[in-house]
Amino acid sequence: MSDKLKQCREQIDALDEALLKIVNQRAALAQQIGHLKEGGVVLRPEREAQVLRRLQDANQGPLSNVAIAALFTEVMSQCRALEAPLSVAYLGPEGTFTEAAALKRFGSAVQGVSCATIDDVFRAVESGEVQYGVVPVENSTEGAIGRTLDLLLQSTLQVCGEVMLPIHQCLLAQQCDVSQIQSVYSHPQSLGQCQGWLNVNLPAAARIPVSSNAEAARLAAGHVNCAAIAGAQAAGHFGLNVCVENIEDDARNTTRFLVLGKQQVAASGEDKTSMVLSATNRPGAVHDLLASLAKYDVSMTKFESRPSRSGLWEYVFYVDIEGHQTDEKVVLALAELKQSAAFMKILGSYPLAV
Numbered sequence: 316m317s318d319k320l321k322q323c324r325e326q327i328d329a330l331d332e333a334l335l336k337i338v339n340q341r342a343a344l345a346q347q348i349g350h351l352k353e354g355g356v357v358l359r360p361e362r363e364a365q366v367l368r369r370l371q372d373a374n375q376g377p378l379s380n381v382a383i384a385a386l387f388t389e390v391m392s393q394c395r396a397l398e399a400p401l402s403v404a405y406l407g408p409e410g411t412f413t414e415a416a417a418l419k420r421f422g423s424a425v426q427g428v429s430c431a432t433i434d435d436v437f438r439a440v441e442s443g444e445v446q447y448g449v450v451p452v453e454n455s456t457e458g459a460i461g462r463t464l465d466l467l468l469q470s471t472l473q474v475c476g477e478v479m480l481p482i483h484q485c486l487l488a489q490q491c492d493v494s495q496i497q498s499v500y501s502h503p504q505s506l507g508q509c510q511g512w513l514n515v516n517l518p519a520a521a522r523i524p525v526s527s528n529a530e531a532a533r534l535a536a537g538h539v540n541c542a543a544i545a546g547a548q549a550a551g552h553f554g555l556n557v558c559v560e561n562i563e564d565d566a567r568n569t570t571r572f573l574v575l576g577k578q579q580v581a582a583s584g585e586d587k588t589s590m591v592l593s594a595t596n597r598p599g600a601v602h603d604l605l606a607s608l609a610k611y612d613v614s615m616t617k618f619e620s621r622p623s624r625s626g627l628w629e630y631v632f633y634v635d636i637e638g639h640q641t642d643e644k645v646v647l648a649l650a651e652l653k654q655s656a657a658f659m660k661i662l663g664s665y666p667l668a669v
């Protein structure tokens with residue numbers, strides 16, 4: 316070993332000891348805070364977002380802000396676990412992007428509960444079996460996840476947070492001779508995100524939609540001439556090879572997930588509010604809804620219409636705005652909006668994804 320290498324490792328050892336002491340001091344403070352909360356809710360999304368943003372603002376590298384967020388999310392996850400255990404349901408099975416989103420938001424010190432359907436995630440949170448749930452809500456290439464939107468309308472749960480996860484799809488198979496692949500399994504959303512790649516590279520292969528990407532990988536593991544489209548993490552779970560990486564048609568392909576819970580999250584300073592609206596049946600009604608937002612300078616980040624399921628050709632609108640429902644201009648805009656809407660339900664205010 317060269318002298319320089321030895322020296323660097325000695326310095327790392329010394330720093331690790333200092334880090335060890337400091338993270339344990341931090342953990343002890345979190346424990347104290349836990350006692351002060353006395354039966355209160357342990358997870359404080361607004362505080363966690365503020366901690367991450369402050370550190371990202373102060374970060375001078377060489378670690379990236381993405382790395383800093385991942386590192387300190389894990390630190391907070393371990394500290395939080397000393398205050399109280401936390402359970403989180405997600406749309407499973409293990410190895411799906413939703414599991415990755417839950418991990419990204421909550422870190423590893425939580426009890427993850429895999430659910431077979433989006434409905435089951437809602438039920439698990441509603442019944443109190445778990446404290447939080449994570450479900451996909453929209454993808455940048457394929458659009459809304461209708462089932463999540465429909466359940467948000469019916470449910471009493473609050474949206475407590477959002478997670479943005481860059482989605483990189485891979486072709487997984489037992490053998491990587493692409494000319495031998497006859498069928499490709501995947502979730503319909505993932506097949507949609509890769510249709511351009513499939514048209515060019517596997518035009519003759521059957522595209523078989525299944526319930527999840529993990530299920531696709533499980534099926535591909537049983538047939539030598541079949542492949543799955545899934546995240547690279549699924550390859551390890553099912554003993555498959557990653558034959559081709561990044562086969563999504565848009566390199567910026569991102570899925571947005573929602574964190575569901577029962578708490579009203581306090582303002583963090585950079586927040587979003589989600590709601591569902593319906594307009595009265597008269598000319599200009601939708602315009603009036605949006606005019607209330609414009610009047611108070613509230614930006615809209617999403618507008619999505621869905622059948623209302625209560626009348627033929629009737630629609631509800633899913634709207635996200637910038638700001639917390641307790642912010643002054645949001646309070647004014649929402650009060651006016653409520654006057655012109657036939658129906659209005661606030662789904663929750665929560666910190667912007669860090």
Ligand SMILES: O=C(O)C(=O)C[C@]1(C(=O)O)C=C[C@@H](O)C=C1
Nearest residue numbers: 345348357358359362391394395
């Ligand atoms: O500040 C708190 O309320 C804490 O419990 C500490 C802490 C942290 O580790 O920083 C942990 C859990 C909360 O969700 C927020 C922050």
